[in-house]
Amino acid sequence: MSAKPTTRSLAIYPGTFDPITNGHLDLIHRSLNLFEKVIVAIAINPGKKPLFSLEERKQMIIDCFEDEDRVEVDFVSGLLVEYAARKNARAIIRGLRAVSDFDYEFQLALMNRKLERSVESVFLMPGFRWIFISSTIVKEAASHGGSVNGLVPSHVEALLIEKYR
Numbered sequence: 001m002s003a004k005p006t007t008r009s010l011a012i013y014p015g016t017f018d019p020i021t022n023g024h025l026d027l028i029h030r031s032l033n034l035f036e037k038v039i040v041a042i043a044i045n046p047g048k049k050p051l052f053s054l055e056e057r058k059q060m061i062i063d064c065f066e067d068e069d070r071v072e073v074d075f076v077s078g079l080l081v082e083y084a085a086r087k088n089a090r091a092i093i094r095g096l097r098a099v100s101d102f103d104y105e106f107q108l109a110l111m112n113r114k115l116e117r118s119v120e121s122v123f124l125m126p127g128f129r130w131i132f133i134s135s136t137i138v139k140e141a142a143s144h145g146g147s148v149n150g151l152v153p154s155h156v157e158a159l160l161i162e163k164y165r
Contacts, residue, residue: 009036012084013093018050019156023130037070044077082110084119092121
């Protein structure tokens with residue numbers, strides 16, 4: 001791929017967001033301290049069977065940022081780094097919760113750099129209180145009737161309760 005001019009103020013934050021958690025929100029807010037705009041890119045992965053539809057996940061995220069015009073929500077399939085280049089983004093935001101995340105993310109960042117040198121990988125750690133949270137753990141707790149209060153936004157908590165009712 002040829003290098004294109006990038007918008008230094010735009011970053012892509014990818015994920016399945018099934019559902020979005022307070023850890024995700026923390027990383028988006030941290031990203032907004034570094035970039036003028038963040039595109040939350042919901043990954044379309046036919047190999048996964050998400051609890052929430054793409055549209056439900058998009059609406060959850062939109063509802064979290066209804067007063068923030070610097071956050072856009074989009075869908076992405078295929079190579080993320082190619083999507084970022086098409087959007088003229090400067091960076092891909094990746095969250096690191098534990099050392100175990102680093103090995104995979106490091107390999108992915110190196111491959112992305114090989115494919116598209118104009119897009120950087122930026123690693124952010126969530127605040128300590130969110131470091132243990134993942135969408136998978138939240139869904140597991142909710143599926144067994146456990147409280148996820150404080151781990152996800154209140155509207156997401158209500159949707160989880162409804163899904164598992």
